[in-house]
Amino acid sequence: MRRPALLACVIAALAATGIVVGCASAPSDAETQAAATAMLKASFKPRGQAGLDRLDQDETQKLCSEYAGKTLPKDVAARIERANLETIRWPADGTLVGDWKAGEKIAQEGRGMQYSDDPKLPAGANCYACHQLSPQELSYGTIGPSLYRFGKTRGYTDEMRKYAYGKVWNADAYSACTNMPRFGHKGILTEQQVKDVAALLMDPQSPVNK
Amino acid sequence: MSARRVILRCAALAAALAVPLAFGQGSTVDEIAKYRAALQDGNPAELWEARGEGLWKTPRGPKAATLEKCDLGRGPGIVKGAYAELPRWFADAGRVMDLETRLVWCMVALQGFTEADATKAPFGAGNDKKSDIEALVAYVSSESRGVPMNVSLAGPKEQEAYRLGQKMFYFRGGTHDFSCATCHGEDGKRIRLQDLPNLTTTAGARKAYTTWPAYRVSQGELRTFQWRLNDCFRQQRFPELIYGSDASIALTMFLARNANGAPFDAPAIKR
Amino acid sequence: MPDPMKIRANVAGDWTEIKVLMSHEMETGQRKDAAGKVIPAWFIQNVAVTHNGRTVLSAQWGPAVAKNPFIAFKFKGGAKGDKVVVTWQDNRGEKRTDEATIG
């Protein structure tokens, strides 16, 4: 609560870096963005495993924030997807799917990466928060599409297994500025966990495909 | 016993599946609507309102003063309708403030508390750690029940807070790339079985903003809007939002202003 | 000292409707705190509601009654202006009595 002068500081800082802030006119979008980012950094404190570095945006986060609520230009989208595709670390052993039962547990688990979570425990992906998967689970969200019968409808092909693994590893590689986290890229899930989630989607024995 | 298990499950989430196959999605949603309706009659938030009114009128702090001269924006001591006009610019503090920062300001200025004391435990945790601010917020906000939201953007600082709050709403960061808009940017979405208001629309902002503060049955506590934002950012995997920070007020300004025109309807009761 | 109850008492025709909210943890005794220590049970065990000295409801509770308990019921014979008195006592022996006027 001791930050009444903060906004003034931000404006001063902007002025110092050569951005002229007009007194009478509304600030430009870029100026507001810069001020908002500065305000944000002064308004959070590190706690548990969540340090202030989590507010440092990478290029994807920056662009996706900038274009939020607007149409994402095709070339920007292509740029984001290309850059993210390059980050995908494909398994050295060439196996793209693991154990669907482990995948189901990961899909159910909501903990992980919050400052209230134990960083020693493996994180979940909480897929059910946003997607329908196994039909047995009725408590599923609708932010993402239903993935029920994911493999069955798309075919159990190498291409689809690669897509499932890659999508979980870095969703922005296939759909720029998606709501879906980049589980492998951001270190939320391990390679084995990504494989297990891919198995939940692609194993013919998985309840998802029943 | 049960409560412990409930909490364990909460933490683990994994156990959310207690609904057998025979239950279709439609009836699940209908039955949960029935559950919520059954809770409306008899909201424990009233216990917080009563305690807050007592706190407002009792001489407290080093200066042994009540809060009855606290100016919430409509003049000293005027509580009626005050919440529906907040956040707003306060010249005496030189800052745009929401109710909670204003209450802290009054506790410091009128009652002589230090700011550290006043903000020591803003979010209560059971009978041993009751929050005075939560009770005061329950009382003050209850005095705006039925009053249409009327947040002003007349001043430049209020406009600035709104603009920054809007930017913040779309700011993606953290390990999961989440922004507020990830969950609250589209109509008709839900997380698990929980409906998500689309806060980018007038209807969504109205429905959400006018129903906070609320008694959360999952916690057995009355929770304020600062708490709501704090816990959203926790789940966004951000660091901790500082209580009463500029970002918290800017975001509150953005959402409160978007709710303008809707009758305020809290303290409410939620899952 | 426990916080006051919130009591609503309204008469409509023959019936007086009573709604009571009580401020109480209703701790089950089976939860653990962050340090893994069991949080001792702490819950209301007895409740009595009287109208003009006559009991109109009494109850025994276990710890499965929800935190900040709520009860609603109706009785016959109340009139506007009459007093209704609610008392609870918990397993620590703590007690709270509040009254309301029928409206």
Next chain:
Amino acid sequence: MTDRRLALDALRRTVVKAGGGAALAWALAAAGVLRAGHVSAQAWNKAIFETHGFDATLKALGIAKPPASKDVAFVSTPDIAENGAVVPIGVASALPNTESIAILIENNPNMIAAVFDIPPGTEPAISTRVKMGETSNVYALVKADGKYYLAAKEIKVTLGGCGG
């Protein structure tokens, strides 16, 4: 009049066991003999609040399994609870001379959640809120004219939101 009621039936046994005094004070207060607010003693039938499962609970109450009755109904009680920490339960009895209403939750560690004594002049209908650890059968046990009756309902407990 006191011995007509479920809780007090059981209570009497406690009173005898505990040697009277304190427990009796509550019983008398509950029966309207003492003025409210003048009760300093504690009387609570520990035995009936410590049983798990249906059979053990009936045994603690000292009764045989009661018949189901269509005259006992759950009102304003949802089939699904969004949160087990607060589950609204309403029970109404249409049985003449209803003396008490108890709420039992089969899968809770302690099955009896609450016992309400209904004196003459009080509508045999009560609303309250209980905790449920998991999906369970919930029973309304009503004593009317000295006999016990039962109604059952399954309430499912789920959790919404992000969790954690």
